Amino acid sequence: MKAAVIGGGLGGMMSALQLARAGWKIDLYERSEQLGGRLAFEGDGGKYRIDRGPTIVLLPDMLKSLLAEAGIASSEFELMACDPMYRIHYPDGMTLTKYRDTERMAEELDRLFPGEGQGMRRYMADMEPAFREGKSRFLDRSFLRKRDFFSMDNLKLLGRLRVHQSARQLASRYFKAERAIDAFSLQTLYIGGLPGASPSLYSFIPYAEHAYGIWYWKGGYASLVPLLERHLADNGVRIHKGAAGEVTGIAVEQAAAKGIHSAAGLRPYEHVIYNGDFPNLASLLPTGQTKSRSYKPSSGCILLYIGTDRRWSEDEDSIGGSPTDRSVITHQYFMPEHLNASLQQLAARGRTPGLADELPPYYIFNPVAVDPDAAPPGHSVLYVLIPLPVPYDSDEAGARERLQQEAAELAELVVSDAEQRAFPGLRSAIRWMHVRTPADGADEGWYQGGSFGIAPTLSQSGPFRPQIVPYPIRGLYSVGASIHPGGGVPIVLQGAKLLTDYLTKERASWTGA
Secondary structure: OEEEEEOOEHHHHHHHHHHHHOOOEEEEEEOOOOOEOOOOEEEOOOOOEEEOOOOOEOOHHHHHHHHHHOOOOHHHOOEEEEOOOEEEEOOOOOEEEEOOOHHHHHHHHHHHOOOOHHHHHHHHHHHHHHHHHHHHHHHOOOOOOHHHHOOHHHHHHHHHHOOOOEHHHHHOOOOOOHHHHHHOOHHHHHHOOOOOOOEHHHHHHHHHHHHHOEEEEOOOHHHHHHHHHHHHHHOOOEEEEHHHHOEEEEEEEOOEEEEEEEOOEEEEOOEEEEEOOHHHHHHHOOOOOOOOOOOOEOOEEEEEEEEEOOOOOOOHHHOOOOOOOOOOOOEEEEOOOOHHHHHHHHHHHOOOOOOOOOOOOEEEEOHHHOOHHHOOOOOEEEEEEEEEOOOOOOOOOOHHHHHHHHHHHHHHHHHHHHHHHOOOOHHHHEEEEEEEOHHHHHHOOOHHHOEOEEOOOHHHOHHHOOOOOOOOOEOEEEEOOOOOOOOOHHHHHHHHHHHHHHHHHHHHHHHOO
């Protein structure tokens, strides 16, 4: 069997590798000069380098298992535990620390919100069987026919999860304090969804943090890319990058994919796999091959990448007190007074916050706290993510320039705020900083600048999300964050497994092998 994979993101690389190991002849096309998609590094070309995209490693056992199936042994990489997992800072000086252990987390909640610890125990007890059952029923399956999703057992599980409610509403069943609710629903931001607008199905994410921990990929999560690329080469995958990897169309005849169009002309293939933000697939197909459907993009982000000539590390005695040089761990979140209201206002406002607006929530990744080798001795690299749930319109006149200016102004406000709340001396320590906006993502094919594919809304989840067989076109398939089961590194890898398992079975049905 011969297949073309369009897009060298994580889903495309993993699909190519798995199929090559199964004996397929694979050509992988990537229009940029490097593979990885959202999984990449940002740096100054010398002293400083930090992950551009994902930073938090979740579901480590699932990740290791999926990589092992692709021939990548756990000895080829190192995962480092982050515990405490992260801290949540509020404007009044309160700091809530998230611990993996249920009892330690319950104690922390009781310290800040007396009586809320019992909610933590109930939450974990209820979510454990729901996660186990949900993984087998939802994450481990495709829904090529919507009716397959609506089985009696699935409907019972969805009822127990109250899937009609948001992740925030589900958290409020266990916790009364607003900030405790924040701590168990903000995780939908990891996949580009707002806590009050993402279905409770995604409450599996905060549960998984405590059940399996938060981890750091030594050297940065983007170190997975060269590891995959080496295995692709070892398994005979032909990789086309840059101009040679630019695909301009997909050939379709009599409802069957016949190949791809590139600068070299038509290249015939029996199978074509699209790995990119799904709404962009239609532009590669002949007119009339797809039904029109609008999609809601995931939240965009303004990202700051910073190199400093000093470090900040951990000091348990500083919790709840004034910031000190030892008060910062690997992951931390900085909240406005009311997280949910702030995010809703941000989305409704439809623009980047300005000087007169409340500072939005933001996240800071400080990898040297867990991996001293992440920066030169005595230096740090920091990653600051500011959610911007506002679709980017590349056709709007002056949109890019305006967004760049607004992002630069917001960056100054956030750096100043972070200095006051947890990183003393930050501004004077900065030696390099780069600001990235949703416009940069849109240039790379991210749908409306969204950082995580299409949004994890109820109407874009489960059977309503695009599937691995997206259209009634034989030989055309899709994989990636916009495809079921969704975004996040282990989940995208799982999506690639669903696709390759399907193709392996399909091949067997055709050949009798």
